[in-house]
Amino acid sequence: MTDNCLFCKIIAGAIPGKIVHQDEELVVFEDIAPQAPFHYLIVPRKHIPTTLDMAEVDEALIGRVFRLAARLARQMGFAEEGFRVVNNCNAGAGQTVWHLHFHLLGGRKMTWPPG
Ligand code: 5GP
Ligand code: ZN
Numbered sequence: 001m002t003d004n005c006l007f008c009k010i011i012a013g014a015i016p017g018k019i020v021h022q023d024e025e026l027v028v029f030e031d032i033a034p035q036a037p038f039h040y041l042i043v044p045r046k047h048i049p050t051t052l053d054m055a056e057v058d059e060a061l062i063g064r065v066f067r068l069a070a071r072l073a074r075q076m077g078f079a080e081e082g083f084r085v086v087n088n089c090n091a092g093a094g095q096t097v098w099h100l101h102f103h104l105l106g107g108r109k110m111t112w113p114p115g
Helices: 006-012 056-076
Strands: 019-022 026-030 038-044 083-086 102-106
Touching: 006 026, 006 038, 019 056, 026 056, 038 056, 056 083, 056 102
Parallel strands: none
Antiparallel strands: 019 026, 026 038, 038 102, 083 102
16 A cells, blocks of 8 residues: 555545445445546556556556446446546646546436536
């Protein structure tokens, strides 16, 4: 666990989170400020600050993120109507927590382009 990292603390159970899935590599919990009826954060256990910090060894991990997003969307019943997987990289794109994560948003109509 990396000190002073909010998501490392949630993954370790040091801070409570509404966890909906966990496995050896990924933890998924509800976003505290949901932007859609379904809003989950898919978070690798490994502390990677941003997309820019990914290494070649992390490539398979990100593939699993998307497969898990699809599985959860089907399980929760919003896959067919459409959903979005979002990664914000750096402050200009809206990143506020410096531990790589992917938003899984569903349950409402999405607009494009995003703000
Ligand atoms: P970012 O802005 O970095 O892409 O996404 C960070 C997300 O973490 C935001 O959507 C924010 O609502 C969520 N968040 C911030 N603090 C907490 C917290 O303590 N618990 C949970 N579950 N989500 C949080
Ligand atoms: Zn972390």
